[in-house]
Amino acid sequence: MTQRSDEGNVAPGAEAFQVRDDGIGETVICATCGVQRQVVSAQTCPVCADERQYLPEGGQRWITPEELARRHYNTMTEEEPGLYSIRTAPAFAIGQRALLLATPHGNVLWDCLSLVDDATIAAIRSKGGLAAIAISHPHFYGAMRVWSRAFGGVPVWIHDADRQWIPDPAPEIRTWSGSTKPLPGDLTLIHVGGHFDGSQVLHWPAGAGGHGVALVGDNPNVCADHRWVTFMRSFPNYIPLAADEAERVVAALRPHAFDRLYGWTPERVIRQDAKRNIERSLIRHVRALRGEHGAVTWSARA
Numbered sequence: 001m002t003q004r005s006d007e008g009n010v011a012p013g014a015e016a017f018q019v020r021d022d023g024i025g026e027t028v029i030c031a032t033c034g035v036q037r038q039v040v041s042a043q044t045c046p047v048c049a050d051e052r053q054y055l056p057e058g059g060q061r062w063i064t065p066e067e068l069a070r071r072h073y074n075t076m077t078e079e080e081p082g083l084y085s086i087r088t089a090p091a092f093a094i095g096q097r098a099l100l101l102a103t104p105h106g107n108v109l110w111d112c113l114s115l116v117d118d119a120t121i122a123a124i125r126s127k128g129g130l131a132a133i134a135i136s137h138p139h140f141y142g143a144m145r146v147w148s149r150a151f152g153g154v155p156v157w158i159h160d161a162d163r164q165w166i167p168d169p170a171p172e173i174r175t176w177s178g179s180t181k182p183l184p185g186d187l188t189l190i191h192v193g194g195h196f197d198g199s200q201v202l203h204w205p206a207g208a209g210g211h212g213v214a215l216v217g218d219n220p221n222v223c224a225d226h227r228w229v230t231f232m233r234s235f236p237n238y239i240p241l242a243a244d245e246a247e248r249v250v251a252a253l254r255p256h257a258f259d260r261l262y263g264w265t266p267e268r269v270i271r272q273d274a275k276r277n278i279e280r281s282l283i284r285h286v287r288a289l290r291g292e293h294g295a296v297t298w299s300a301r302a
């Protein structure tokens, strides 16, 4: 774990070789999606066997937490006051990042990584530790149980509609039902569905200087042109969401005020006007599904 304030190269520290004694038995990590599970439940990774993901040529590959720690380390970058991105380098699995959201009433880890080491834990503790973990959807489960246990078994909040994807049920993995759930620090989990039935977004009203922030996994997903998002069931396999599914995602976000959106990599951030861009993108998405292409204007209606 190395903290950095810019995008410069960082060298792995010796502590990267230390792996937590997590007390959950022998585990392996899927090298393609990064989800950890107990060896007793590891055959083919269900997350990768699903049509939204894929298995590599040659089939399922598992690695141990020790192998991961030997070759990788984590970095932490401040995104804005109170918000830090944590990534694994060199990139592992999908290239996930987690976001540490520090609030006066407790910190929340949004999404998860596969690599948990003492240096990363110490860095998070130096910012106040964790009150809770919340994960957008199964592609970001990573080593969620180990993360939780490293911080005293804090709850890992997953929407109940994704219960079937939890690798190894445990008391620290908690599900919730309904459309919104409050978390410490005036944060709110929003159930948006779509990409996964239980896909969720974390709303941070104090972010972006009080204009509000949405922390998102890949639903909606920020496009290469950051004025746009897209709505997909599968990104690697190019399966779009149906119009009514995309409309439900946007409808769930509509009541919540935010101007900035953090996607799942540092390259996928809409710094301002995020809500307007989402509405405009919904119009484009629905039109594209109808075979209607070309400029979308603000007066356009889907």
Ligand SMILES: [Zn+2]
Residues within 6 Å of the ligand: 030, 031, 032, 033, 034, 035, 045, 046, 047, 048, 049
């Ligand atoms: Zn997998």
Ligand SMILES: [Zn+2]
Residues within 6 Å of the ligand: 137, 139, 195, 217, 218
């Ligand atoms: Zn995903």
